[in-house]
């Protein structure tokens with residue numbers, strides 16, 4: 001689809017490094033008709049437009065707002081279960097294993113009904129886009145037609161997505177499981193093939209091989225999925241070391257393996273293109289193995305707190321040199337918002353700090369990095385998304401914070417973020433992170449295409 005050449009004008013905020021925000025208050029970014037950033041002007045007063053851009057369309061920021069890279073969670077939300085969205089906020093006092101049996105498997109099994117799947121998947125994709133999630137790493141269900149439908153919906157709505165059919169051939173309910181290893185592999189191949197047909201170049205949609213977790217997959221199934229991963233180059237995602245009872249059971253079910261990480265390693269699944277969600281209780285040896293294999297981790301703090309799984313030691317993972325992103329893990333996590341997830345990451349780190357010392361604290365800059373550039377690295381798209389550099393895709397959100405305008409004596413805010421006029425730019429970003437919500441996400445673009453807008457967007 002041809003896009004208009006567009007110049008985005010106003011303030012731009014992105015993560016220069018893990019610990020530094022780069023804030024250009026008077027900049028412009030030109031996005032070509034291919035959806036890629038063609039130029040970045042950091043100061044409009046001292047730099048003029050490149051030739052040929054005089055007649056380009058303009059999109060301007062209002063008042064205190066700014067452009068920010070789209071969230072990459074696993075969103076990218078680096079870890080979200082699309083079929084579990086109707087249960088967001090519904091988990092009672094359960095912990096992982098009883099939560100799966102009580103809430104999750106019954107809901108996921110209902111995706112054998114394609115009309116039901118379509119109704120829910122449309123809402124998940126619209127909702128995550130409205131929160132600024134430009135890339136999502138989705139778990140679907142075991143069902144091939146519904147998984148393919150999720151890929152179709154992401155493509156149609158324009159959300160960059162990794163879409164995985166869930167494999168589960170053991171220790172799963174009779175009413176919801178793969179019947180055999182052969183049928184599981186065949187079904188996974190069918191979903192990989194579907195994505196090849198709808199998006200051969202993985203422009204927006206990528207298939208992802210998805211063994212649910214070690215307990216629901218036989219050794220044979222995991223080995224065959226490892227072979228499929230090697231044969232196709234398709235990335236992988238799964239869960240690891242989330243809950244103490246789960247870890248104990250993994251020990252009992254796989255006595256030949258020295259650790260949870262070793263179960264995946266022996267199956268050929270611990271590779272640079274594998275995303276492991278949770279990683280709450282990893283041992284030092286497991287962390288060393290994950291680092292050696294260049295495997296990525298999705299930190300899911302809201303879910304880890306809700307299901308009382310534990311508080312992951314993110315500082316330790318980062319100090320080990322492991323690449324970390326953020327995931328909402330809906331509906332283990334209650335929220336589809338990566339902004340809320342970033343807050344949860346901050347507060348979980350503060351609880352860790354009360355046990356481990358101040359170094360454990362994550363800063364505003366660090367969690368925004370995990371939600372953008374960190375997520376881009378986790379999904380292997382760091383050359384294409386995550387920040388505002390020439391040649392990258394325009395995956396961005398316009399953050400709208402209309403504040404006090406003393407000249408007009410107006411007082412109008414978008415959502416709950418209050419701006420009184422004395423705030424520095426760092427303060428404004430922090431206020432957005434701590435007090436903002438989807439009302440502040442005025443518009444969202446993926447690869448230059450406008451994929452969400454509110455009434456606060458005039459463009």
Ligand SMILES: Nc1nc2[nH]cnc2c(=O)[nH]1
Nearest residue numbers: 081212213239303329332
């Ligand atoms: N949080 C979470 N952990 C899991 N482990 C296996 N399946 C799941 C799931 O659906 N959610």
Ligand SMILES: [Zn+2]
Nearest residue numbers: 079239277329
């Ligand atoms: Zn999960």
